[in-house]
Amino acid sequence: MTYCVATLLDEGLVFLSDSRTNAGVDNISTFRKMSVFERPGDRVLVLMTAGNLAITQAVVSLLREDLGRAGAESTLYTTGNMSDAARCVGDAIRAVHKRDAATLKELGHDFSASFLLGGQIGDEVPRLLQIYAAGNFIEATRETPYFQIGEFKYGKPIIDRIVRPDTSLRDAAKCALISMDSTIRSNLSVGLPLDLAIYRRSSLKLELRRQINADDEYFQMVRSSWSLALRHAFTDLPDLPWV
Amino acid sequence: MTYCVATLLDEGLVFLSDSRTNAGVDNISTFRKMSVFERPGDRVLVLMTAGNLAITQAVVSLLREDLGRAGAESTLYTTGNMSDAARCVGDAIRAVHKRDAATLKELGHDFSASFLLGGQIGDEVPRLLQIYAAGNFIEATRETPYFQIGEFKYGKPIIDRIVRPDTSLRDAAKCALISMDSTIRSNLSVGLPLDLAIYRRSSLKLELRRQINADDEYFQMVRSSWSLALRHAFTDLPDLPWV
Known part of the structure; x- marks a missing residue:
């Protein structure tokens, strides 16, 4: 499995993904789930993927191949808005489906794949699509x-408790890291390193793209401080009156 | 869906269940998921159920009918230990499976049901089984x-952050209520009222059994105070150094 989260804020967009892939618990590997399609001054698109790795890699490959192909009708570098960009991704998914789905089904596998696409193209507002x-x-x-x-x-x-449209980029990124930490602690199939990307509205270039490893000081601090803060909050909460 | 949690502690056992049942989002009802089999001074058993309601109700009915049936070999009131009590529940599940599973499968439904059974019988230590x-x-x-x-x-x-075997009954119950609150906030298929049961080791009677409704003052306080404490803890956590 994997875990990716993206938030759409007044200030811009925050993206966070893990990098664990598993085909059974005895077959765990590290694959990045975040792809960036950026032309500074024109557009920034961030794509995150979950599901069957062969499917999601094939989709991302198709999208990247189209970028350089002469005569490609509409690519992530040429579409005029985010809806059309999402349609590009959808077309790539359908092309992979057409090629692989029947065989997968024959072998008892679902065609499982999901994608988050966020960013800004030209004068459009930042948008986020699933x-x-x-x-x-x-x-x-x-x-x-x-x-x-x-x-x-x-x-x-x-996230349900913290994130609102007027949450700052910093706070949304901090919240995403806490959300990721809770997931990593409770589920073996989600793991480090993480990919964090932050986009500030109307800047048309990524403000931050950072890989976060196990030795990252800030993430280590978030993990330990959050645990401690939760335990303090728990202790401070009044006891059950009925026992 | 539903949500039930039980913890096994040095001091005893804590059980908490919700009461929402849904067959599609347009068909939501309230059914209790907790059944108590108690003979003070001899045994306390608490059974919680999740899954297909027709299956879990049939299992609990069978178990209750057996209690009064002359000649029933082994019932939840006569078994000598918790393993045998779990086998009683297993036998009841298999009896329902034998009767219903083929038809369910024919109609495209899984035979989905899971159970938590905890308690103490005579001189045995308190035990918890899934x-x-x-x-x-x-x-x-x-x-x-x-x-x-x-x-x-x-x-x-x-729960992963708080509960250890030496956690007190009070703290485990408080933690279960927070865990339930987080679930209710994020998932429509889990809802009030709740059933809370607390058993203190070697007492051989329930210390507390309480239905918690939306107007319960303590649970309301837990919900609002925990949200507030989390937001404070979140604000106190140092900001991202990279933005």
Whole structure:
């Protein structure tokens, strides 16, 4: 499995992904789940993937190959808006589906893949979309300013409690790291290193892209301080009156 | 869905279950998931259920009918230890499986059901077991002193951080309520009222059995204070150094 989370804020976008892939618990590897398509001054797109690695890699490869192909109708570097960019991703998913889905089904495997695509193209506002295995998609709004894919449940409560559209980029990134820490602690299939990307509205270039390893001082501090703070908060909460 | 959690502590056992059942989001009802089999001075057994309601109700009914049936070989009131009690539950699951599984499968439904059984019989130590749809079971240990069934992921991180075998009954119950609150906030299929039961080691009677409704003052306080404490802890955590 994997865990990716992205938040759409007034200030911009925050993306965080883990890098663990497993085909059974005895077959664990490290693969990056985040791809960046950036042309500074024109557009920034960040794509995160979860699901069957052969499928998601094939989709990302197709998208990258299209960038350089003469005569490609619409690519992540040429589309005029984020909806069309999501359609590019959807078309790539459908191309992989057409090639592989029948064989996968024959062998008893689902065609499982999900994608988060966020960014800004030219004068458009920053947008965040979740693209399904069928190639269709939904878009984040002010009411639901974040999306998660993969092992999302462990890390959902803290995001539900903290993230609002007016949350700052810093706070949303801090919250994403706590959400990731909760997930890593409770689920073996999600693990370091992490990829963090932060995009500030209208800048048309990434403000930060950082790989976070086990020896990262800030993430180590988040992990230990958050645990301690939770235990203190727990202790401070009044006891049950009934026992 | 549903959410049930039970913890096995040096001081005894804590059980908490929600009461929401849904067959689709447009068909939500309230059914209790906790059954108590108690003969003060002799034994206390608490059974919690998750999965297909028709299956789990049929299992609990069988177990209750057996209690009064002349000639029933082994019932939850007569077994000499918790392993045999878990086998009673397993036998009841298998009886329901034998009757219903083929038809369910024909209609495209899984035989989904899981059970937590905890308590103490006579001189035995308190024990906690998780029983699967196949009727087999596993037992909680000092290394893994809690079990969850149903929508367990949202509420797992806080339990992983707090609960140890030497946690007090009060603290384990408080932690279970926080875990339940996190689950209820993030998942519509888990809801009030809750059933809380607390058993103190060697007492051979329940110390507390309480239904917790939306107007319960302590649970309301837990919900609001915990949210506030988390937000404070979040604010106190140092900011990202990279932005």
